[in-house]
Amino acid sequence: MFLFRIKSELSSLKVSFIFFLPLLAFLIKNSMKNIVLITGATSGIGLACAKKFAGNGHDLIITGRRNDRLNKISEQLEQDHSVKVLTLNFDVRDNGAVKNALTNLPEEWSKIDILINNAGLAVGMSTVQNGEIDDWERMIDTNIKGLLYVTRAVLPGMTERRKGHVINIGSVAGKEVYPFGNVYCATKHAVDALTKGIRIDTVKQGIKVTQIAPGAVETEFSVVRFKGDENRAHSIYKGFEPLHPEDIATVAYFATTLPAHANINDLVIMPTAQASATILNKE
Numbered sequence: 001m002f003l004f005r006i007k008s009e010l011s012s013l014k015v016s017f018i019f020f021l022p023l024l025a026f027l028i029k030n031s032m033k034n035i036v037l038i039t040g041a042t043s044g045i046g047l048a049c050a051k052k053f054a055g056n057g058h059d060l061i062i063t064g065r066r067n068d069r070l071n072k073i074s075e076q077l078e079q080d081h082s083v084k085v086l087t088l089n090f091d092v093r094d095n096g097a098v099k100n101a102l103t104n105l106p107e108e109w110s111k112i113d114i115l116i117n118n119a120g121l122a123v124g125m126s127t128v129q130n131g132e133i134d135d136w137e138r139m140i141d142t143n144i145k146g147l148l149y150v151t152r153a154v155l156p157g158m159t160e161r162r163k164g165h166v167i168n169i170g171s172v173a174g175k176e177v178y179p180f181g182n183v184y185c186a187t188k189h190a191v192d193a194l195t196k197g198i199r200i201d202t203v204k205q206g207i208k209v210t211q212i213a214p215g216a217v218e219t220e221f222s223v224v225r226f227k228g229d230e231n232r233a234h235s236i237y238k239g240f241e242p243l244h245p246e247d248i249a250t251v252a253y254f255a256t257t258l259p260a261h262a263n264i265n266d267l268v269i270m271p272t273a274q275a276s277a278t279i280l281n282k283e
């Protein structure tokens with residue numbers, strides 16, 4: 001009789017365990033789900049980050065100017081990874097558009113956990129004495145002011161909740177200055193300084209702030225820099241294996257997986273064949 005009672009209690013425990021296990025897994029998965037905002041997710045590093053974070057079950061807000069690409073990417077990510085994706089189509093240089101998009105988010109999207117400030121570009125390569133003012137303005141407005149506009153819109157929510165992680169995609173150009181890189185290098189030095197500044201400004205609220213500074217990564221970056229000259233762009237990556245955008249996504253994701261007490265402040269990553277901004281082991 002006694003044995004029979006134990007047996008029947010164990011089997012009812014088994015039934016409730018089988019019943020509750022999927023519910024428990026669902027609750028755990030959802031409690032670990034973050035909302036990740038990635039600027040410039042229509043190509044290169046931003047797109048690779050979107051795939052990486054979606055692949056790990058996080059919901060995404062992805063931004064860029066090319067709306068057709070954003071929509072296709074969003075559809076694909078939702079289909080492949082069963083996550084939710086919100087697309088926001090704005091130019092980071094337009095503070096009105098940035099504010100409008102990010103301060104009027106639907107309630108379910110308003111608590112951004114991770115911001116990846118990735119949108120950026122280099123335009124042209126020349127000496128300062130021969131520089132194109134329009135190129136300078138595009139770089140300064142996108143890489144410095146755009147990053148600031150987005151951060152200004154997102155950071156107050158993070159500091160209020162005392163939870164958040166800002167990841168800025170800097171560059172080796174923010175650590176060194178190379179020939180003909182003057183203004184692009186200046187904008188990435190600004191990203192380096194701003195990362196340190198945001199870290200200082202939010203340390204009391206426990207916000208994590210990380211800069212990832214890559215060397216050469218093969219993306220659309222050089223096509224943009226050389227204004228559509230594909231041959232010149234491809235020649236940059238000839239004779240060595242550059243970084244792939246997925247390598248940057250891997251380290252960005254890794255930075256977000258550290259325990260609450262640990263923050264990566266600054267991470268420089270280069271192809272193995274690259275020792276500095278100008279030293280490359282090309283075959």
Ligand SMILES: NC(=O)c1ccc[n+]([C@@H]2O[C@H](COP(=O)([O-])OP(=O)(O)OC[C@H]3O[C@@H](n4cnc5c(N)ncnc54)[C@H](OP(=O)(O)O)[C@@H]3O)[C@@H](O)[C@H]2O)c1
Pocket residue numbers: 039040041042043044045046063064065066067090091092093118119120121122142146169170171172213214215216217218219220221222224245
């Ligand atoms: N590739 C490299 O070797 C390298 C090395 C170090 C650092 N980085 C940095 O990595 C970041 C990503 O570059 P990438 O290599 O992935 O180049 P990419 O393939 O050209 O991607 C740049 C992304 O930024 C977005 N973007 C550019 N201007 C924008 C604007 N005004 N408003 C909104 N979005 C804008 C683009 O989207 P839309 O065109 O759709 O707007 C695109 O999604 C940049 O900050 C770059 O400086 C790159």
